[in-house]
Amino acid sequence: MSRWPFRRSFRPGQVRANPGDDIHEEIALYLELRAKELEDEGISPEEARRLAEERFGDPGKIERKLRQQARRRQVQEEMTMTMGGLKQDLAYAFRTMRRSPGFTLVAVATLAFALGGNTAIFSVVDAALLRALPFQQSEGLVFLNGYHLVDGEISIRGASFPEFRDWRDRSRAVSPMAAVGGMSFALTGDGEAEQLATEVVTGAYFEVVGYSPVRGRTFLPEEHDEPEAHRVGVISHGLWERRFGLDPAVLGRDIVIDDRPLTIVGIMPVGFGGTNLNTDLWVPEGLMGANALEQRGSRFLTVIGRLTAGSSVATAQGELDVIARDLQEAFPREHEDRFAQIVSFRDGYLGTTGGLLWILMGAGGVLLLIASANVANLLLVRSHGRTREIVLRRALGAEKGRIVSQLLTESFVLAVVGGVAGLGVAAWALLVLAPMIPAGVLPGYVEPRLSASAFAFSLAVLTMVGGLTGLVPAVASTRLDIATRLREGAKAVGGGRRLRAQHVFVVAQVALALVLMVGAGLLTRSFRAQLSVDTGSEIEGVQALRVRLPGGRYDSNETIWAFATELERKFSSLPGVSSAALASDLPFRGGFSASYIFREGEGEDARIRYHRHSVTGDYFATLGMKLAEGRLFNADDIDGAPGVIIITSAMAARVYPGERAVGKRMALRPDGTNEVEIVGVVEDVLYRNLTTSLMVEANSPDVFFSFWQIPSRNVEVAVLTTGDPSVCCDPRAACHAKGSGGGVGIGVDSGSHRCPSKGKPACDSEIRSARERVQVPFRSGHVLHRGADPDHRAAEGL
Amino acid sequence: MSGSDLFTGTLDILILRTLAPTPLHGYAIGRAIRDGSEGVLSVEEGALYPALHRLEARGLLEAEWGKTDTGRRAKFYQVTKDGHEHLGREAARWVEFSGAVAAILGPDER
Numbered sequence: 001m002s003r004w005p006f007r008r009s010f011r012p013g014q015v016r017a018n019p020g021d022d023i024h025e026e027i028a029l030y031l032e033l034r035a036k037e038l039e040d041e042g043i044s045p046e047e048a049r050r051l052a053e054e055r056f057g058d059p060g061k062i063e064r065k066l067r068q069q070a071r072r073r074q075v076q077e078e079m080t081m082t083m084g085g086l087k088q089d090l091a092y093a094f095r096t097m098r099r100s101p102g103f104t105l106v107a108v109a110t111l112a113f114a115l116g117g118n119t120a121i122f123s124v125v126d127a128a129l130l131r132a133l134p135f136q137q138s139e140g141l142v143f144l145n146g147y148h149l150v151d152g153e154i155s156i157r158g159a160s161f162p163e164f165r166d167w168r169d170r171s172r173a174v175s176p177m178a179a180v181g182g183m184s185f186a187l188t189g190d191g192e193a194e195q196l197a198t199e200v201v202t203g204a205y206f207e208v209v210g211y212s213p214v215r216g217r218t219f220l221p222e223e224h225d226e227p228e229a230h231r232v233g234v235i236s237h238g239l240w241e242r243r244f245g246l247d248p249a250v251l252g253r254d255i256v257i258d259d260r261p262l263t264i265v266g267i268m269p270v271g272f273g274g275t276n277l278n279t280d281l282w283v284p285e286g287l288m289g290a291n292a293l294e295q296r297g298s299r300f301l302t303v304i305g306r307l308t309a310g311s312s313v314a315t316a317q318g319e320l321d322v323i324a325r326d327l328q329e330a331f332p333r334e335h336e337d338r339f340a341q342i343v344s345f346r347d348g349y350l351g352t353t354g355g356l357l358w359i360l361m362g363a364g365g366v367l368l369l370i371a372s373a374n375v376a377n378l379l380l381v382r383s384h385g386r387t388r389e390i391v392l393r394r395a396l397g398a399e400k401g402r403i404v405s406q407l408l409t410e411s412f413v414l415a416v417v418g419g420v421a422g423l424g425v426a427a428w429a430l431l432v433l434a435p436m437i438p439a440g441v442l443p444g445y446v447e448p449r450l451s452a453s454a455f456a457f458s459l460a461v462l463t464m465v466g467g468l469t470g471l472v473p474a475v476a477s478t479r480l481d482i483a484t485r486l487r488e489g490a491k492a493v494g495g496g497r498r499l500r501a502q503h504v505f506v507v508a509q510v511a512l513a514l515v516l517m518v519g520a521g522l523l524t525r526s527f528r529a530q531l532s533v534d535t536g537s538e539i540e541g542v543q544a545l546r547v548r549l550p551g552g553r554y555d556s557n558e559t560i561w562a563f564a565t566e567l568e569r570k571f572s573s574l575p576g577v578s579s580a581a582l583a584s585d586l587p588f589r590g591g592f593s594a595s596y597i598f599r600e601g602e603g604e605d606a607r608i609r610y611h612r613h614s615v616t617g618d619y620f621a622t623l624g625m626k627l628a629e630g631r632l633f634n635a636d637d638i639d640g641a642p643g644v645i646i647i648t649s650a651m652a653a654r655v656y657p658g659e660r661a662v663g664k665r666m667a668l669r670p671d672g673t674n675e676v677e678i679v680g681v682v683e684d685v686l687y688r689n690l691t692t693s694l695m696v697e698a699n700s701p702d703v704f705f706s707f708w709q710i711p712s713r714n715v716e717v718a719v720l721t722t723g724d725p726s727v728c729c730d731p732r733a734a735c736h737a738k739g740s741g742g743g744v745g746i747g748v749d750s751g752s753h754r755c756p757s758k759g760k761p762a763c764d765s766e767i768r769s770a771r772e773r774v775q776v777p778f779r780s781g782h783v784l785h786r787g788a789d790p791d792h793r794a795a796e797g798l
Numbered sequence: 799m800s801g802s803d804l805f806t807g808t809l810d811i812l813i814l815r816t817l818a819p820t821p822l823h824g825y826a827i828g829r830a831i832r833d834g835s836e837g838v839l840s841v842e843e844g845a846l847y848p849a850l851h852r853l854e855a856r857g858l859l860e861a862e863w864g865k866t867d868t869g870r871r872a873k874f875y876q877v878t879k880d881g882h883e884h885l886g887r888e889a890a891r892w893v894e895f896s897g898a899v900a901a902i903l904g905p906d907e908r
Contacts, residue, residue: 022863026824026873027847033825034843057844066851073855 023066027059085402089409096410097417100382104414107378111418114371115458116425121364122454123430124437125357128446133345134271136210137306142174142313143348144303144320149337150700157594158299159340161285161292163327164202167303167340170323173316174342176204177305179285180275186550187281189256191243195548196257198281199274200288208306209275216251216266219284227290232283233257234266236273239280257281259552275304277444296334304345317342349443363519370512372462377505379411415463422459426450536685537587538624541721544586549713557639560711568616571719579720581619584612584712587687591714594700598667599655600675607670608655609700611687614707620646620682622720630662630680637706643676644706650684651701676705809849811892814858814877814885821862823872824850850875858884 031052038048053059097104135141144167147156159167164179171177181200186193199205206218213234223230235250244250254261262283273279285293292298307316320340328335347354390403427450434448442448547567554560564582571580585591596607617633619625628649637644645666652661661678668674687702816822816830828846853859858881864874877885 022873023847025871027844029823029870029872030825030828030843030847034828037829055843057842059844062844062847065848069848069851069855 023063023070027056027063027066031056031059085405086409089406090413092406093410093413097413103378103382104417107375107414108418108421110371110374110378111415111462112421112425114368114374115419115422115455115462116429118364118368118458119422119426119450119455120429120433120448121360122457123426123451124434124442124446124448125361125364126451126454127448128350128357128442129346129354133349134273134277134445135345138345140307141208141345142305142307142316142342143345144174144177144305144340144342145348146299146303146324146338146340149339154341155700159301159303160296160299161288161301162294162296163299163335164301164303166327167320167323168204168305171305171316171319173308173311173319174305175308176207177303178202178205178208179301179303180205181285181288181301182276183283184548185257185281185283186259186548187243187255187257188259188550194243196239196280197274197276197278198283199276199279200285201282202285205282205304208304209272211268211272213266214269215248216264218266218282222286223284224286226286227293228287230284230286231257231260231262232265233262234268234282235264236268236280237270238273240267258550273444275302296331313342313344349445353442359519359523363516366512366516366519368458368461370509370516373505373509373512375414375462377502377509380502380505411463415459418462419455419459423450423455426455533686535587536625536683539587542623543719543721544589545717545719546589546591547715547717549715551713554713557711560713561639561708564616564707564711564715567715567717568618571717574719576721577719578722579618579622581622581718582616582707583619583716583718584614584707584714586716586718587623587685589716591716592687595668596670597703598670598672600665600667601672608651610651610703611700612703612705613687614705614710614712616707619704619718622718625685626683628681628683629660630678632680633704633706637679638708641709643674643709644679645676646680646682646704647678648684648701648703649681651703652678652681654701807888808892809845810853810858811885811888813846813849813853813875814881815889817859817875817877818882818885821874821876823864823866823874825872827875853881857881 031049034052034055035045035048038051039045043051056062132138133141144159145156146159146163147154149155158181159179161179164177167174168177168179179202183198183200185196185198187196201219203219203221203224206212212218214237216234218234219232220230223232233255240246240250250264251267252263252265254263256262268282274282307313320342324335324338324340328338350357393403394400430448430450437448549560549563554563568580568582571577574580584593592611592613594609594611597610598608599606615633617635617637620627620632629652630646632646633644647655647661655661656664661681664678665675666678668676682704685702812831812835813827816827816834822830824846827850828843831846832843850859850861854861854875858878859875860878861873861875863871866872
């Protein structure tokens, strides 16, 4: 019997009157008797009373002291009782769990997976949506995105320097404001050539982001303002460590950037990677040259700023709307259909991913509810089975409170065991799942880590729902008519009510599971739909590699062509490669540029905005694009031969409705000069965005030029492989194979600084299947640095 | 040993000693100590009660409400088994201690 945790119930109840009255009475008696004693010695009654109190000390004080003592003792006693009870409850809970291993296993597993899954999801959401961005006081930071309205759809395009200056000088709500141009510069000299993510920045940049260099300085006003007069740069801490071994003497030293010297004047602190989050080099905009600084239509800048005190995104937006309207009037040509929007840094980085994360979080919440209902149901079912035990214990005299606390303890022990297991599952899930998130889905600042608050939240919900439900039957059975139930053999105690409750839980679970399943189904469906979108190109098995040729060495078309010829030959001859092609850019890899083209004889009113691609002859075959009409590029389409272009079916239908496009001529300049002939039409191809309809794409169609007529220093190598794609893993080998003269000075954009730490070949990260990129939805808010070729950009302002 | 500890310990022993033969209520205990010590240990008489309650809490005394000879309701204290053992130990220690002090002080000082 002593095993049972209600032993104390049998203790004879101490009938405790108010202990305070006892104390008073005790002291009063003493004083009375003492006074009487003094009276017996011949002292007057009043005097005796006074003397008794005086000898006693202060009766009130002593009484208070005694009460305090009594209270302390009572608390101590209760503590001891509770601790003893808790120990018993815990021991009993563990015994119960051991007695029903099946139940325990299911309950703990449910808890562990629900908790683990949710903690993992919430951890990612927490990292993306809630944790601070890697900037100082990031709440006030905003992007100012200029955009064009194309058939009612927003098409975000960067800002130009003149436009940025207009915004900056007129805005009151955003200050300071800075413009950032994403570039890629080749670092050569000592060691391997490396492509540096570079930001060209205007004066207030470092003030906006709130970072100062740990060593050296940022840029002087004249370095920003005087075109091409000062070649200075600030480097990231990462580059300082990787390339210069943290040598402080690097300050003031010249390094070779794009084949020209550049002086390092400052080093930024650890963890600062610019607005691009992985920037290694910052240079002042003065480096760009007067042309880029003055072209109103040369749009490649990201504009950032800080809301002034008291300004909101809404007030700043109102202000910017006015400025944009004024600019439309002042520059009707360059600012036609041009607007600007303000978004917070977080929204800017998240883009549409933010919405996805909330959906994910909702799904996690539903899962949590299902798990809670599941656990509650398990406890219900089990407590049903334990009715007999409870009734018996009640009959033997157990207090209601003791039984309730016993059941609570059991829920608690389950929660703790499940919680520990859940923590393990969460850690495992993050470890295994986080690397599976495709690059680019989450903004670069997100590092999913196990979030303590996420875990605590999940655990609290589960325990509360599960634990409280476990109480319902306990409380119900404490109200039972024990005698009757014992007689009935306690078979169907509270059956009706319990079954109802069980049904409620089952219905809720099924309903929630259905919601989750429908949601998951829809997600899978749209994912499948995205996968099966006919992009017009076939990029299964295509590997891509980006190479950028520094302007210093490759200053003429001839040098670029010489390199390109060698590059194409090298890749074509790699084993396992069935075809290789070069292009200025590839589908879904960014880096495209836009310009205007004109119908023959119609002047500049008939201008058509298009995306320009320079490609070699095997490009269409390598990417599986189909020819609809005419011919593809051939070996004769070279420098000196008549200029040729290939357009898409959509463009042909739009520009030459009802006519044959092949053979038509178009002009690259508004004055009708620089003519090219359309020699072929290919089937429509999606180049930038899977979710954009072909109709919208047709508004800025793709036009292909022969690489051997219009070369590009940005070179993408596309390789169609047969069998294992990794056979052509090391592109550097191919680049270097060009020979000692050509190999040095080519920056291979491989993100090499991230790879060695993972023990992978340095090139792996960039040589990824192009398919992977396709699965990454294009995010409008995230298009910060589209295209990095100012040469092509400049053409936009024609 | 600080003065208050000395005093506390002493009072405890005196109380236990006084109660050892027979249960008494507070006033009777106080009176017995006063009479027994011939007034040497004249302290604030109220200090008796915290000591009594403390001993009760430690389980050295037991208390019960009863009637005095004159029919008054009073709380009677009684030494428990633990209390008797404690008294035995402490009394021995006390005799040893006071003997040592007396030996050091010597007959001259008396």
